Amino acid sequence: MTPTAVLIVDDEGIVRNALNQWLSLSGFAVSAAANAREAMAKVVETRPLVVISDVRMPFQSGLELLTAIKEQDPTIAVILITGHGDVPMAVKAMRDGAFDFLQKPYEPEQLVSVIERAANQARLQRELLDLRRRLDGGSEQLAGRLIGPSRAMEEVRNLLLDIAAIDTDVIIQGETGTGKEVVARCLHDFSSRAQGPFVAVNCAAIPAELIESELFGHESGAFTGSAGVRIGKFEFANHGTLLLDEIEGMPLLAQAKVLRVIQERMVERVGSNRQIPLDLRIIAATKVNLEREANAGRFRADLYFRLNTATVDLPPLRERGDDALFLFQHFLALAQRRFNKPELPLHPADIGSILAHEWPGNVRELKAAADRFAMGLSRREQSMSALLGANDPIEPGLAERVASYERGIIEEELRRQNNSIAAVCLALGVPRRTLTEKMTRLGVTRSGSG
Template sequence: MTIDNRIEVVLIDDDPHLRQALSQTLDLAGLKILPLAEAKGVAGQLSRDWPGVVVSDIRMPGIDGLELLSELHAQDPELPVLLITGHGDVPLAVQAMRAGAYDFLEKPFPSDHLLDSVRRALALRRLVLDNRSLRLALSDRHELSARLVGQSPSMLRLREQIGALAATRADVLILGETGAGKEVVARALHDLSGRRNGPFVAINAGALAESVVESELFGHEPGAFTGAQKRRIGKFEFANGGTLFLDEIESMSLDVQVKLLRLLQERVVERLGGNQQIPLDIRVIAATKEDLRQAADQGRFRADLYYRLNVAPLRIPPLRERGEDALMLFQHFADEASTRHGLPPHALQPAQRALLLRHSWPGNVRELQNAAERFALGLELALDNSAPEGNPGAPIAVVSGGLSEQVENFEKTLIAAELARPHSSVRSLAEALGIPRKTLHDKLRKHGLNFGDNSHGTADETD
């Protein structure tokens, strides 16, 4: 059990009359109080993000005030603890302050002295928690940037969404093509959440045989079916207190989908062959490469499960929509591979950069990572240049001449490669290239390129 975050002051004193008087003083000042007669178990009920302060008598039976101070500061050294005593023991006061007490009050003391000390301690506590929250947010942002490399608008938006969702209890549906990084996103959601110390259990529903999927997910009791000789704990139960990542959810049978829907709604699991309902404290992150709404319309996926999962959707953009992120990711993976193999890093040549930018990356980040590994090993950078239908690749410019001419050719190649991708407006094209629209217009004129030549552009060029 945890003390409610709405409680601002935990007051501990074994004297019922004094406890009542102090409680009344604090209550009249508008503070939310939890009065207690003993200190036993208090430390275990206070979380590190509890926003209040503790006021405790020192001389009490069982755990005294100094012992309580030690217990509290073992789990949070910045929690303000005010100690009070009626014995006028100066050495005890010195000992308490050296042990980290926020203040020491000698009984009898004026009410305004207590209120002033409590209010200052609460202000300090708010400042400490605000600083912690800021440090955590900066740390999480840095960690996300290291995991999900890229500066394209779609990746910046994805990282913002992950940061916002991670701290919540909401189940999440990740949408993304094969190789786009769905498990990386799921792990980020787990590691940045309050469940980070719990298990992260990943299971690919598409890789499970139909005959074992229910046993794998929900577990079974002995004798539940032929060959079930002993109890098995399923993945859902094993993930209790943490996160279950369920990839390729579209491959689940309709019967299993019914059980999954019930689990998501009731947060209980029942093993095959058993009658006991086991409560679960888990977060479910599902992932799919299909349009589940379309699958539901076609009867291949339960509509009620789709609507239950689609509360917090996250779309991972395919690599072909991420512009120069491909170059950043490629260099990142190539440098990692060079370090791993003890080889000197290789720099990409302009023609190689153009090749990477015009490639359609049907295998997404997974394909790019494999290509970067081969590049780091000194092998030829050979890519399958077939592009998805409706997304033809741009021709590779021949790089020749002096430095100025090579720079011009390379710039033209990059813009032409981005023009070959689907863009609804000049604005989206400029965002993908990371330049202002006016600059883009100037460069299009300089290189003899035209947004109207892009068969995917449907909006007015001046948009």
């Protein structure tokens, strides 16, 4: 593996040399700069993954360098170091995109740990940027439709390309929100039937007494209220693809009639004896295991066996590694353009919350969260974890409860002590450095706005 490229920026030569030696021995590929101007030249030339910069430097500060680096390359992780504890400055740096803010003196091992975490985030950001460039360059490609670099999604894409070329019926299985209709549409668009119609029908949403008319169509006068001829979904999808979504919700009696249509590739409208030949692909989508449903007698086994020529199992988002971050950034960019909002990079804490969230609603939940985040329905000061937690039916874990409790105590004490850090330290019995670190980590400002 290529060593992580790290750039050290400090106007003191002794500090630069000491850091250079320590980080080189720790396995990093290190370069150094004496000021912000020299640092920016190296950023453009070498594009390091991580920049470590002193805050107080002549001509241009570390905070100004942070802004310049993020404008040049938002994927670079910037770690700021200062010998002066300043909570507002630390909070501003984190909100401006700094990965971390360390106060001297610090343990060398601590810095190495922070660099490794920062480098991992920078690599993720660059993979995401490369993916977005591929999406912008060719949305017709399957990778631009089914987003995510995980092995699980790569296997799904490869399977879809194989199945799309074979004119066979398909079952798509996956939890709610995993993108079953998107996958069905991909199967259609990458098949020889792409020029034909793609028709989707939700079987669970049609009343039992209307499902035959909806699927097979009817002739005028076939039943009370049928004033004209109606073409059913099977006939409407002829020469294309018919998606039977939530097929597990189809009544058993209707399943028997659907089985006959699928087997014979002929359909009769209700009230007619004329058989209409069909040339179409059937895709059945379900959020349950149809084999288990058939074994339990809740789904016709013969229909299951007839449809089960090929099966696509969609993994839930929680089993797709870092795909959640790629998808969130993709949907966030789309939402920001749609709502005419500025495109702002995600804060490191936001990224951590996205990757840690279980996403019980899968891609559908993630897209809704990205839309809310883009619209600013949660204040920018509010953490991503708070935004996600507001819609998470699972009770927060111990870490989240402890963080919320600490945040509340500190904010309340700040109000009581008129935002005096020294007074808060005295009241809570903690060192100033400990309080500063906690306020930065928890996103607490001296105004008490959280």
